[in-house]
Amino acid sequence: MWNAVDPEVGRVPRLSANQMVGGTRAYRHEPRQLLRLCLMPTIVLKFGGTSLGDTKAVARCARRIATRHEEGDRVVVVVSAMGQQTDKLLALGSELHPEGKARELDLLMAAGEQIAAALTAMALEALGVEATALTGAQAGLSTDNIHGRARIVGISTARILEELNAGRVPVVMGFQGITSEGELTTFGRGGSDTTAVALAAALNVVADGGCCEINTDVAGIHTADPRLVANARLLDRISYDEMLELALHGARIMDPRALVFGDKYRVPIRVRHSRRPGEGTLITTMEKNMERPSVVGCALKENIGRIALRIPAGDDEVQARLFEATAQAGIIVDDIIQTEFQKRVHIAFTVDHEDLPTVRTAIVGALGDLAEDTEEPEVEIGLSKISAVGTGMKTHSGIASRMFRAFADNGIPIRNITTSEIKISCLVPQELGMLALEAIHDCFELGRPATESISET
Numbered sequence: 001m002w003n004a005v006d007p008e009v010g011r012v013p014r015l016s017a018n019q020m021v022g023g024t025r026a027y028r029h030e031p032r033q034l035l036r037l038c039l040m041p042t043i044v045l046k047f048g049g050t051s052l053g054d055t056k057a058v059a060r061c062a063r064r065i066a067t068r069h070e071e072g073d074r075v076v077v078v079v080s081a082m083g084q085q086t087d088k089l090l091a092l093g094s095e096l097h098p099e100g101k102a103r104e105l106d107l108l109m110a111a112g113e114q115i116a117a118a119l120t121a122m123a124l125e126a127l128g129v130e131a132t133a134l135t136g137a138q139a140g141l142s143t144d145n146i147h148g149r150a151r152i153v154g155i156s157t158a159r160i161l162e163e164l165n166a167g168r169v170p171v172v173m174g175f176q177g178i179t180s181e182g183e184l185t186t187f188g189r190g191g192s193d194t195t196a197v198a199l200a201a202a203l204n205v206v207a208d209g210g211c212c213e214i215n216t217d218v219a220g221i222h223t224a225d226p227r228l229v230a231n232a233r234l235l236d237r238i239s240y241d242e243m244l245e246l247a248l249h250g251a252r253i254m255d256p257r258a259l260v261f262g263d264k265y266r267v268p269i270r271v272r273h274s275r276r277p278g279e280g281t282l283i284t285t286m287e288k289n290m291e292r293p294s295v296v297g298c299a300l301k302e303n304i305g306r307i308a309l310r311i312p313a314g315d316d317e318v319q320a321r322l323f324e325a326t327a328q329a330g331i332i333v334d335d336i337i338q339t340e341f342q343k344r345v346h347i348a349f350t351v352d353h354e355d356l357p358t359v360r361t362a363i364v365g366a367l368g369d370l371a372e373d374t375e376e377p378e379v380e381i382g383l384s385k386i387s388a389v390g391t392g393m394k395t396h397s398g399i400a401s402r403m404f405r406a407f408a409d410n411g412i413p414i415r416n417i418t419t420s421e422i423k424i425s426c427l428v429p430q431e432l433g434m435l436a437l438e439a440i441h442d443c444f445e446l447g448r449p450a451t452e453s454i455s456e457t
Contacts, residue, residue, distance in 0.1 A: 040072050040073055040074045040208070041072075041073055041074065041205070041208050041209040041210040041211075042073070042074040042075075042076065042164070042200075042203050042205045042208055042210040043068060043073045043074065043075050043076070043205070043210050043211060043212075043213060044076045044077075044078060044196050044197075044199050044200040044203070044205060044210075044211075044212040044213065045064075045065060045068065045075060045076070045077050045078070045196075045213050045215060046077075046078040046079070046080075046174065046192060046193060046195075046196035046212065046213065046214050046215060047061050047077070047078070047079050047080065047120075047215045047274060048080045048192065048214075048215070048216050048217070048274075049080040049081055049082060049083055049084070049085065049086070049116075050083070050216065050217040050274075051215055051216065051217065051274035051275070052079060052080065052081075052082045052083065052116050052120070053082060053083040054082070054083065055119065055123075057082075058082070058116070058119050058120055058123050059123050059126075060274075060275060061120065061123075061215070061274060062120060062123035062124045062126075062127060062129075063127065064215070064274070065077055065120075065124060065129070065169065066124060066127045066128075066129045069129055069169055070129075073210070074164045074210075075169050076160060076164070076169070076170050076172065076199060076200075076203065077120060077131075077169060077170065077171040077172065078171075078172045078173075078174045078192055078195050078196040078199065079113060079116040079117050079120055079171060079172070079173065079174055079192065080112075080113060080116065080174050080175065080192040081109075081112025081113050081115070081116055081175075082112065082115065082116050082119075085112035085115065085116075086109055086112045089108050089109055089111060089112055090105070090108070090109065092108070093105060093108050102147035102148045103147050103183065105147070105148060106147045106148060106176075106184055106185055106186045107184055109175075109186055110135075110136075110173070110175070110176045110184055110186055113173035113174055113175050113176060113192070114133075114135065114173055116173070117133040117134070117135075117171045117172065117173045118133045120133070120171045121133040121169075121171045124169055124171070129169055130166075130167060130168040130169065131168060131169040131170070131171055132163050132168050132169070132170050132171065133171045133173070134159065134160070134163075134170050134171065134172050134173065135173050135176065136172065136173055136174075136175075136176035136177040136178060136184075136195065137176075137177065137178035137184070138159060139155075139159060139160055139170065139172040139173075139199070140155050140156035140157060140158065140159055140160065140202075141155055141176070141177035141178065141195065141198070141199075142154040142155065142156070142177060142178060142179070142180065143177035143178065143179055143185045143187075144179065144185075145179045145180075145181070145183065145185065146185070146330060147183075147185055147186070148185075148186060148188060148330075149187070149188050149330050150177060150179075150185035150186060150187055150188075151187070151257075152177060152187075152194070152198050155198060155199065155202040157199075157202050157203055160172070160199070160203065161203075172195065172199065174191060174192025174193075174195040174196065175187050175191035175192045175195060176191070176195075187257070189255070190254070190255030190256075190257075190258070191255065191257075192255075193214060193254050193255035193257075193258035194255050194257045194258045194261065196212050196214065196258065197212050197258040197259075197261040197262050197267055197269060198258075198261050199212075200212035200262075200267045201261055201262075201264075201265035201267050205267065205268075206266060206267060206268060211267070211268040211269065211270055212262070212267050212268070212269050212270070213269075213270045213271075213272060213280075214253075214254060214269060214270070214271045214272070215272060215273070215274035216253060216271060216272075216273065216274060217273070217274065218253065218271075218273060219234055219272065219273045219276065219278050219280060220234050220235065220271045220272055220273070220278070220279075220280035220281030221234070221235050221238050221243065221246075221251075221253060221271055221280075221281035221283070221297070222234055222235065222297070223235065223296065223297045223298070223441065223446035223447065224297060224298050224299070224300075224437060224441045224446065225251065225252070225299070225300070228300065228434065228437060229437060229438060229441050229447075231441075231447035232441070232446070232447065233446060233447055233448070233449070234281065235281050235296065235297070236279070236281060236282065237281060237282040237283070237284060237286075238281060238282075238283055238296060238297070239283075239284070239285065239286040239391060240259055240262055240263035240283060240284070240285065241263070241391060241422060242296050242297070242389050242390060242391055242422065243259055243283050244256055244259040244260065244263070245387065245389040245420070245422060245423045246297050246298075246299045246387070246389050247259055249299045249301050249385055249387035249389070249423070249425055250299035250300045250301030250302070250385065250387065251297070251299040253271060254269075254271065254283075259283070262283060266285065268282060268283070268284050269282070269283040269284070270282050270283070271283065286391065292390065292391045292392035292395075293390055293392050294390050294392040294393055294396035294399050294444070295388045295389065295390040295392070295393070295399065295444040295446065296389060296390040296391075296392075296446075297388075297389055297390070297446065298386065298387060298388045298389065298437060298440045298441055298444075298446065299386075299387050299389070299437075300384060300385070300386055300433050300434070300436075300437040301384065301385040301387070302384045302430055302433055303352060303353040303354075303384075303430070304334070304350050304351075304352065304353065304383040304384060304385055304427065304430075305350065305351055305352070305353045305355075305356040305379060305380065305381045305383065306348055306349070306350045306379075306380040306383060306415075306416075306427070307348065307349060307350075307351070307356070307359060307360065307363070307377050307378070307379055307380075308346065308347070308348040308377065308378045308380070309346075309347055309348075309363070309367075309375060309376075309377040309378065310344050310345065310346050310347075310375045311344065311345050311347070311367070311375070312343065312344060312345070313340055313343045313344055313345050314343075318345065318347075318367070319338075319347070321366045321367065322347065322363055322366055322367065323336075324366070325362040325363055325365065325366035326351075326359055326362055326363065328362070329358050329359065329361075329362040331351055331355045331358060331359050331362070332351070332352075332355075333349050333350075333351055334349065334350040334351060334385075335349060335350045335416065335418045335425070335427075336348075336349040337349070337416065337418075348416075350383070350385075350416075350427070353381060356379055356381070360377055360379060363377060364376075364377065382429065382430045382431075383415065383427050383428070383429065383430055384427070384428055384429070384430045384432070384433030384436070385425050385426070385427055385428075386425065386426050386428060386433065386436040386437055386440055387423055387424065387425040387426075388403055388423070388424050388425075388440050388444065389422060389423045390422060391421075391422045393421065393422050393423075393424070394421055394422065399424060400419070400424055402443055402444070403424055403426070403440060403443065405443070406439040406440055406442070406443035407426065407428070407436060407439065409439075410435055410436070410439045412428050412429075412432050412435060412436050412439065413428065413429065413432075414426045414427070414428060415427040415428060415429070
């Protein structure tokens with residue numbers, strides 16, 4: 001089994017032509033055909049829900065898959081649920097039980113990918129392409145036991161290689177896997193991206209010139225979401241680090257966990273439109289000698305809540321207990337700020353709106369036996385985060401000042417500021433989020449062609 005921590009642990013080797021002919025399995029291909037199969041690049045094609053909205057869309061995606069198969073690629077397909085199927089399934093569950101068990105919710109949500117995979121395989125068969133629909137378990141994806149937020153711990157590629165070496169197209173249900181106890185789990189929103197990139201890593205697609213392609217409803221990665229900023233410009237390539245920062249801070253094109261897999265195992269990821277021609281955007285490593293613009297893109301993340309609490313200074317256990325509780329609740333914490341004044345510690349951090357009730361319950365329980373003068377947590381809602389991202393920030397000055405000037409000129413108050421080597425983020429009132437995004441995009445002139453990019457001082 002391929003190990004999610006160490007990719008060389010138990011990697012299933014690709015069978016040679018002689019092994020496939022002389023081994024225990026019998027295939028319909030001649031040795032020369034089998035050798036050709038082994039030399040083909042392996043491509044993992046992922047299709048999202050917007051690309052699979054109805055049966056006509058499924059048939060359209062099947063034609064694209066069939067074309068790649070006929071061109072000589074060894075194709076593995078990963079699919080999300082069709083259209084808004086996952087939301088519809090969750091709504092059905094809520095009608096019966098608003099707080100259903102996570103285990104049953106996983107079983108319910110995974111049905112959407114099952115439908116999409118079966119229909120895609122049927123559409124391929126109708127085009128004369130042999131295909132096999134596989135659940136996450138059948139495809140060999142093993143996970144931990146956290147329902148709704150499961151993480152991949154290993155992948156056995158044996159079944160997928162068997163399908164590929166027989167000339168068939170495996171169509172894998174994204175977003176799901178199986179525990180060591182045989183329980184179905186799901187990965188959370190965007191989990192099909194993670195399935196696709198993890199499979200590409202396990203199959204070592206880079207060894208034969210392959211890659212992972214994310215087919216979606218936009219032409220690739222832009223300097224901002226083109227659905228929000230009219231003059232957003234398509235990027236031909238972007239680094240893993242830059243794309244990860246954009247994804248973590250609001251860009252909805254890719255799941256951040258998929259980018260972590262891609263970076264760790266150097267899987268080339270190409271994002272392109274599922275219905276239109278074009279090369280899209282390649283997410284890859286950047287050559288160290290390449291000069292990078294100070295800012296390559298900006299992102300808007302809405303529906304952010306902030307929790308703030310004041311506690312007596314001097315207790316070294318506070319931070320550990322506070323964030324152990326949020327971790328045990330499975331909550332991803334964003335920005336954390338701590339200050340100390342007049343023997344009191346002020347701690348504030350941000351989470352998604354939907355996680356606020358869970359977080360508040362967790363921290364009240366964790367800090368309940370501290371000093372009596374510990375104050376109740378304060379909850380603030382209605383915030384948005386605007387982020388500017390670019391590896392060129394490491395070598396350019398004046399980026400923060402230009403960003404803050406753009407906010408000031410547009411009357412946008414800044415509630416909080418956080419930075420990293422390649423990112424500056426500001427919390428602003430949610431009603432001003434769109435204005436702030438456009439202001440930052442314009443201030444760094446991201447809509448201009450790369451050849452016309454302005455010099456930074």
